[in-house]
Amino acid sequence: MDNETLNLDLRKFLKQVGVTSQREIELAVGRALAEGRLDGVKSLSARMVLTVDGIELTHEVTGELSLEQPPE
Secondary structure, eight states, X not given: OOHHHHHHHHHHHHHHHHHHHHHHHHHHHHHHXXXXXXXXXXXXXXXXXXXXXXXXXXXXXXXXXXXXXXXX
């Protein structure tokens, strides 16, 4: 196994995941706002599940996405 090649591929994959996920979330939030489905909602629970075939890896990350600006 070549660690350098694996690390480069991992970085490319994770960058793609980050960029495309952010875009999809922003678009979905915009649609929900336009449709009035987020009236009164202050944050959204988010969950990302990563699976890697062949090594039986499942990794879950959870978090909150705030829709309001924090107080100063």
